[in-house]
Amino acid sequence: MTDATLPARYDRPSALAFLGxxxxxxxxxxxxxxxxxxxxxxxxxxxxxxxxxxxxxxPNLDPQVLERLSWKMLETLQIALAGAVIGIVLSVPVxxxxxxxxxxxxxxxxxxxxxxxxxxxxxxxxxxxxxVVAVGLGPFAGMLAIAVDTIGFCGRFFxxxxxxxxxxxxxxxxATGARKIDVVACATIPAAMPAFISTSLFATEKAVRSSxxxxxxxxxxxGIELKVGFDLFDYPTAMTVILMIAVVVIAIEQLSGxxxxxxxxxxx
Amino acid sequence: MTKSGIETLVAPVQPDQAGAEIxxxxxxxxxxxxxxxxxxGDTPIFKDVSFGLSRxxxxxxxxxxxxxxxxxxxxxxxxxPADAGTIDVLGTDVRNASSAGVRTMRAQMGLxxxxxxxxxxxxxxxxxxxxxxxxxxxxxxxxxxxAPAPSRDAALAALDKVGLAHLATxxxxxxxxxxxxxxxxxxxxxxxPKILIADEPTASLDPAAGEDVMDLFFSLARQExxxxxxxxHNIEHALRYGDRVLGLADGGMPLDARAASLTAEDLxxxxx
Numbered sequence: 001m002t003d004a005t006l007p008a009r010y011d012r013p014s015a016l017a018f019l020g021x022x023x024x025x026x027x028x029x030x031x032x033x034x035x036x037x038x039x040x041x042x043x044x045x046x047x048x049x050x051x052x053x054x055x056x057x058x059p060n061l062d063p064q065v066l067e068r069l070s071w072k073m074l075e076t077l078q079i080a081l082a083g084a085v086i087g088i089v090l091s092v093p094v095x096x097x098x099x100x101x102x103x104x105x106x107x108x109x110x111x112x113x114x115x116x117x118x119x120x121x122x123x124x125x126x127x128x129x130x131x132v133v134a135v136g137l138g139p140f141a142g143m144l145a146i147a148v149d150t151i152g153f154c155g156r157f158f159x160x161x162x163x164x165x166x167x168x169x170x171x172x173x174x175a176t177g178a179r180k181i182d183v184v185a186c187a188t189i190p191a192a193m194p195a196f197i198s199t200s201l202f203a204t205e206k207a208v209r210s211s212x213x214x215x216x217x218x219x220x221x222x223g224i225e226l227k228v229g230f231d232l233f234d235y236p237t238a239m240t241v242i243l244m245i246a247v248v249v250i251a252i253e254q255l256s257g258x259x260x261x262x263x264x265x266x267x268x
Numbered sequence: 269m270t271k272s273g274i275e276t277l278v279a280p281v282q283p284d285q286a287g288a289e290i291x292x293x294x295x296x297x298x299x300x301x302x303x304x305x306x307x308x309g310d311t312p313i314f315k316d317v318s319f320g321l322s323r324x325x326x327x328x329x330x331x332x333x334x335x336x337x338x339x340x341x342x343x344x345x346x347x348x349p350a351d352a353g354t355i356d357v358l359g360t361d362v363r364n365a366s367s368a369g370v371r372t373m374r375a376q377m378g379l380x381x382x383x384x385x386x387x388x389x390x391x392x393x394x395x396x397x398x399x400x401x402x403x404x405x406x407x408x409x410x411x412x413x414x415a416p417a418p419s420r421d422a423a424l425a426a427l428d429k430v431g432l433a434h435l436a437t438x439x440x441x442x443x444x445x446x447x448x449x450x451x452x453x454x455x456x457x458x459x460x461p462k463i464l465i466a467d468e469p470t471a472s473l474d475p476a477a478g479e480d481v482m483d484l485f486f487s488l489a490r491q492e493x494x495x496x497x498x499x500x501h502n503i504e505h506a507l508r509y510g511d512r513v514l515g516l517a518d519g520g521m522p523l524d525a526r527a528a529s530l531t532a533e534d535l536x537x538x539x540x
Contacts, residue, residue: 168381168383168385169385169386169387169388171347171379171381171385172379172381172385172386172452172455173398173401174347174374175345175347175374175377175378175379175465176374176375176377176378176379176398176399176400176401176402176455176459177370177371177372177373177374177375177376177377177401177402177403178371178398178401178402178405179371179401179405182401182405182406182409182410183401185407185410186387186390186398186401186410186411187387187398190387190388190389190390191387191388191389193389194389
């Protein structure tokens with residue numbers, strides 16, 4: 001046995017680290033206070049929630065209502081799919097400009113990344129309001145909002161995916177004398193393709209979730225039915241809308257997961 | 269310089285380890301490096317490295333890990349910048365050439381890496397077609413699906429030479445290590461390069477596959493009359509396949525000698 005000693009199980013934090021942890025706790029408590037967190041309200045809410053459920057259940061299953069809501073749900077999916085596809089396609093060139101070390105100089109990368117950060121910082125519902133003003137009420141405004149929101153999401157992640165792609169194939173093609181654009185098209189994008197597909201499927205799921213509430217601001221889809229249901233105290237119809245959204249979103253998530261496995265495969 | 273931009277030299281003129289000079293026929297020089305130096309930050313990798321390669325010559329570069337063998341090859345291809353010295357490859361002054369000039373030079377070279385570096389999700393044939401991108405840039409050579417018939421034929425012929433024409437449609441990530449490296453050789457040869465560079469081409473292969481790949485690589489290189497510069501940690505390979513051996517050690521190139529004049533023991537000294 002040598003005279004080696006075991007190190008301590010845990011490192012004692014430095015004074016600065018300790019202050020950092022303490023500041024973190026204070027900020028969290030401060031946020032609870034700012035959010036109006038109230039134990040009293042938490043305790044008193046279950047009876048009110050039960051009252052809502054009592055008035056909302058059973059959901060409205062009237063065939064005419066179901067038919068109307070189904071068409072609205074279909075429109076919601078159309079908004080989501082069209083917006084997501086436009087957003088995903090446009091994200092590829094945007095991501096090429098945002099990715100460091102590919103085709104654009106660093107200052108272009110910085111500008112594009114900052115713009116993408118701005119697009120992501122604005123919530124989808126705010127984009128919907130902007131496009132309602134720009135193109136009028138209806139699903140087209142919703143589709144544009146989804147497209148812009150998708151560019152903010154996919155543009156950033158596509159760029160990160162390309163930066164993280166295996167550099168080996170790129171170097172081999174560069175060594176043949178290929179131009180940067182050819183190297184990106186032939187090596188970088190195919191190497192990042194599994195990540196692109198995965199990100200695109202997440203973006204589509206996100207678009208479906210977002211599109212269900214865009215109707216609240218008049219940008220088409222089933223959201224308007226939810227708003228009308230609550231405004232008119234027609235809770236059974238509102239409950240039907242909520243259940244419909246839940247079923248569709250869960251189904252889309254399942255479908256997306258299946259497609260991800262099918263297209264990308266294991267570890268690809 | 270000659271009209272073609274390729275100077276000639278009595279090759280090889282370097283003294284062997286015993287210091288004796290060997291005379292040989294006059295051959296065109298494909299590559300000439302003088303006083304090359306490279307460091308990463310404050311860490312010097314090598315300095316004052318000079319050597320030349322005659323047309324059709326096979327040169328092995330040996331040396332311990334961290335002596336800058338791969339860095340040297342990357343400098344030669346202009347993939348990373350050297351700090352000092354001159355690099356003349358096929359008449360191109362690599363350090364001062366424009367991007368287009370460097371690309372034109374690279375289009376006459378082929379690279380086989382330690383890891384095959386194929387594009388995994390593409391077919392074997394597409395990977396080989398992409399080896400022509402330096403000579404024929406543009407979307408038609410992004411995939412075998414868009415490629416013109418002569419390019420597809422050339423790619424298939426290159427695959428045939430490495431014995432893998434029957435796997436042309438298979439995805440590259442479904443190949444074994446040896447098959448992948450053969451495809452990488454086909455990709456490097458499809459454009460009929462004047463210089464082939466191989467960076468430890470057998471490092472990721474088992475010994476038997478490594479022997480097969482080296483035999484194939486050098487038989488094809490000799491058939492095509494290509495100048496070869498390769499890195500190997502396998503001393504037997506360096507002596508068997510190299511006409512000349514360059515040894516990197518202690519930040520320089522203390523060894524530049526005919527392989528026939530060396531023994532395995534001589535090279536082991538570089539790893540001490």
